[in-house]
Every structure is written in structure tokens, then in C-alpha cells.
Amino acid sequence: MIGVSLSRWTMAYFAAAIVALLLSEALMVAGYGFPALPVQAPQTLVLVHLVAIGWLSLLLCGALFQFVPVLVARSLYSNTLPFPALLFLLAGLGALLIGFLQLAGTIDFAPSLLPYGAILLAIGFALVLYNLGRTLWQARPLPLQARFVAVALVCLAATVAFGAIFSFAFGTTLHSDALLAIAGQGLPLHVSAGLGGWLTFAAIGVSYRLLAMFMLAPELNGRRPQAVFRLGSAALAVAILGGLASLLCKAPVFPALLIGGALGAVALALYLADAVHLYRARKRRIIELNSRMAALALVSLAASVVLTIVLLALGRLTQQVGALVFLVAFGWLGGLGLAKLYKIVAFLTWLECYGPVLGKMATPRVQDLVVEARARRWFVVYYLAVWSATVCLLASQDLAFRLAAAAMTVATLAVAVQLVRTRLLSNVAAASRLPGSVGRPHLLICMPGPNR
Amino acid sequence: MFIQTEATADPKSLKFLPGREVLCDGPLDMTDRDAAACSPLATRLFDIAGVAAISFGPDYITVTKNDSDWQHLKPALLGAIMEHFMSGAPILLQPARALSPRSQPGSPETALLGARVTDALRLVIDPELGYNIVDLGLVYDVRTEDGITSIVMTTTTRGCPATNYLKEGAHEAASSVEGVKAVEVGLTYDPPWAPEMMSPEAKGHFGIVD
Known part of the structure; x- marks a missing residue:
């Protein structure tokens, strides 16, 4: 099909x-x-x-x-x-x-x-x-972008397995030495598999396709994305499998994490170079809000890589790992997620409501379901708040961090309101909102067809 | 790469021989930018001020100038041809028969019906780009015979969730045209769609510069 x-x-x-x-x-x-x-x-x-x-x-x-x-x-x-x-x-x-x-x-x-x-x-x-x-x-055989997702799914299984071991260690009594060793020192592996393997690797794979699609840029399948895939997969294998082997052999996990981290940093640098190329080679000169805001997520990813290297060089990685994880979770993954959500909700809602009547009557455009000017300022507030909060964490300014978190919350709430408005077709001009047999969509379930 | 030039009987035309195949099914004549939209090379050549027409042959490119001076035009043309062949881009983005979505030559009535079907297809928009599928270049071919209409189209990306809606939308739009008795919509990804296939109006809408 x-x-x-x-x-x-x-x-x-x-x-x-x-x-x-x-x-x-x-x-x-x-x-x-x-x-x-x-x-x-x-x-x-x-x-x-x-x-x-x-x-x-x-x-x-x-x-x-x-x-x-x-x-x-x-x-x-x-x-x-x-x-x-x-x-x-x-x-x-x-x-x-x-x-x-x-x-x-x-x-x-x-x-x-x-x-x-x-x-x-x-x-x-x-x-x-x-x-x-x-x-x-x-x-x-899978296309390159799908192979990223396949590896991410394997990492999800690993993350869940580590998490289950921790949960049983905390909540029950474990008798296996191996499981106790994992429960005792396996946290970095759980985090690497979850944040690096599952979330970041899947986001990279999907973003290769979505960035090209939404910006009319040429799809990348050449040497560099291949290198991102191979290096990234190798980084995850070294960090997770190497770390696990170290744990079971009662050896420190740090060397495996360091080598995996170095390979991962190179893979991320190459991925960022690909992302820059996609933005530069795009045919669509005037890009939509989701693509512009995704660029700020990529900036956050680059900042995360640089911050890791700097903290490692300063010997402060362990003390500041919270700030680093915060930037990855909210700047890179969260920022990219919110930006793409803004497009995907509109796109899927359009398909659900207007797809079935296409060719029968004039339909609004996907762009008519959103008001970018309204959402733009909140996206900017969100990113500024995330970056400020990261700085506050690095500087141990707890109160300032909470203020920045408040700005993040307000911005997220405002974006969420925009998403609900998009879903309910509230931004579409009343005259063209529900032509013919088109019904208002359900907030939580996609039910394509004119007679929902 | 060495490109030879050859004078023609018309002093306003100059033949360029790049030493490799240009268009085996040639000649293909293009007299303006719109006609050149199907070819990255022709588009590139029309970008050079002073070019009036282009023709692709099996192993040559003929450029016709307006009032410009060959002394200034020739180096730019050589550079553009060289750049094109070095980039590996195709000469044509799609088979010549699918360059524009129009009905096949035939009786005036058939041609008119084909044109009306094409117009009707403009009701169908690609949801992601928010522009009609005809001007986006997603409709490769429209043929009508005895009221039976056959449409060959594509989508901007393979696996697009809108694919079935677009096909059904094209079917609905074509069926609504008076005189159309039956509609067949075929989907193809050969050639794959590229932004260069858009009409000049659509390109302008998206800020695409050739």
C-alpha cells in the first residue's frame, strides 16, 4: 500500500x-x-x-x-x-x-x-x-530513516529492561548478584539508552524526513547520514552493551560511557551538519513556524554537545549532569516535539476533516488551521525560558530556575491552547470551517470520514 | 569536461557540444522560461540574461540569443552547462510526454474536455503545501477519450498520509466535469516529484528561486 x-x-x-x-x-x-x-x-x-x-x-x-x-x-x-x-x-x-x-x-x-x-x-x-x-x-529492507527508528526501538527495550530491574530492586528483594550490580550502578546506562538511544535516535531519524518534507529540501541518504547512523549505533552499542559488560565484570562503566559518548558526539556533530545542509538547500524559502522553531531545538542539541564537552573538560560533569539532562530533555527533545506537534496536529486534523471532501468542494489549507503569529511569541518565550533555566541550574540559582520554569509553563500552556484551537478548527474562517458533510473533529480520536 | 561550440546558419544561434548525451529523444525546443521548467539545465540557461530560446538535441544544446553579444554571453553559457553536467542533475525532470498535464492532441472537443478536467483538478489542494495539485506539478498526465478520463499523478513524498485522499479528490474533481463518463486515477513515483516541477506561479508562492 x-x-x-x-x-x-x-x-x-x-x-x-x-x-x-x-x-x-x-x-x-x-x-x-x-x-x-x-x-x-x-x-x-x-x-x-x-x-x-x-x-x-x-x-x-x-x-x-x-x-x-x-x-x-x-x-x-x-x-x-x-x-x-x-x-x-x-x-x-x-x-x-x-x-x-x-x-x-x-x-x-x-x-x-x-x-x-x-x-x-x-x-x-x-x-x-x-x-x-x-x-x-x-x-x-528499511530506508535509512526507518533504521534509526529500529535502533531506537531496541534502545527502548533496553531502557525498559533497566528500569524494570531498578523497580524490582527498590520494591522487592533481588537475590541475583548480576541484577543487583545493574541496579546499583546501571543508572547511566538507563539514561543513555533512554535519552540517547530511544528518544534522540528516533527523533533524528524522523527529523531527517520531516525537515526535508516540510521545507522541500532534498532527502539525505548519502555518506554523512549513513555515517550518523553507523557512528550513533556504535556509540549506543559501546555505551550500553559495553557498560553492561563492565558492570557484570565488576569493572567501572566510565570508559565505555566515555568512548560511547565520544562516538555519539561525532555522530551528533555530523547530524547537525546535515540539518544545517537541509535548511540551506531547502527550496521553500519562506518556511513555516514548525521548521523555524525546530531550528532552535537543533541549537539546543548543539549547545548540549558543547556543554557536555566543556563540563567533562572542567571535571564538573557529575555535578552538573542535571542541567545537561534538562537542556536535552526540554531544549532539544521537548522543543523539537512541540515544534513538530504544532504542524502535525494541524496536518492530521486537516486530513481527518477535509481529506474526505477533497475534490468535491473548496477546502481550507492546513495553514488556515493555525495562526502562526499568535503561536510564534510563545515558542520564543519557551526556548528563552529553557535556556535561562539551564543557565540558572548551572549557576545553582534555584529561585531564578523556578521563575524560568514558570515562563516555560505559561508558554507551554499557550502553545497547548493553540493546539486545541487547531484541533477544534477554531482558527478556520467560519464560512469555510464546516462545509457540506464535514463535522467537527473529536479532540482525542482521529475518525476520518465525512459522517463521523 | 571540454565543451565545443559550433556556429549555425543563424548568427543568433550557437551550438554547444558537451561531448556527452544531452537528450536522446531530442530535439526539444523551449522558447520561454515556462517551457523550460521541466529541465534544470534549460532553467539554468534561461537565468542568463540575453537567452531567447534553447533546443536540446541528442548530443548538443542550441542556444538562441536576443540582441546580446556572444562575447559576453558565451562564457556564462559554458559555465552554466559545465556546472549542470558536473552536478549530475538530470536534463529533464520527467518524461517529455508528462511535461504538462494536458489532454492528448485530438479533436477540439477532446482537447477542451481535457482542459476542463485539468481546471477541475485545481480544486484539489495538497494539504501540506496548501496549493493546488496541478500547479504543484503533481498531475503528470490527463488524457480523455470518449469521455473516459485517465489521470496520472504523484504525491510530494512516497507514503504521504494524504495519498489516498488526493487520489480520491482527483477522481471526484474530474468526475464532476460535464462530459466525463468515467475516471481512472493512476499513481506513479517515476519520476519522483521535485519542486522544480511547480508552475512559475506556485514557485513564486513558495519563494522558490530557480
């Missing part, structure tokens, strides 16, 4: 992701967890997992259900599985967060919900992996 259909549950994933982002930002404004408390504090773990699973992973899963089929020009294996997967992921995240609150002493009851959270999350992510994995498997 050359054309692919709309992913029914993608909007629900996006909605859940935005709610998680707003909650996590509100917690930061309230001074909950890091930086007021250490990185390892249970309160910080609440915050981190709300961002990593609730915001970024749900966002990426929702996007992949729609865009893996685009990357491989095949339909999604199942349009039904995403819904139970979402339920398991939300239930698992809830249980995990309650488990952390039990650790923090905020909630006082036994037994620990951490293992239950891990099991529910593992089932949810297994459904995601099965669905996307079967879609990719049927499309072999």
Missing part, C-alpha cells in the same frame, strides 16, 4: 503527553525535586519519569504510530493496539510515580507499587514495540 491511513489514537497520545509536560513544569515551578533536592531523590525521580515517559515517550509513540508508516510507505501493523498500549502506559506511569512517592514518604502504604508500575509499563511498551516492530519488519 503506497498511501497510509491516519493513526486513530495519535491525538490521545499527544494530549496525554502535553498534560504530563504541563504537570512536570508545574512541579518545577513549585520547587519539587531537582534542583532543590538531589538528582537521585525520589521526588526528582517523579519529575524525571513524568517528563521521560509521560511527555517525551508518549509524544514519540504517538508520532511514530503515524510516521513509521510514512517512513516505510506501509500501513501500521495494527491501528487497535495503540489504545490498550496507552492505557497500560498511563497506568504504569501512575503506579511508578506512586511508587516513587512511597519511597519519598509522601504516601505511606505498602507494598511498593514500583514493580507493578514496571510490569504495566513493560506491557505497554511491549505492545508499542510489537506494533512498530511488525510494521518495520514487513518493510525490509
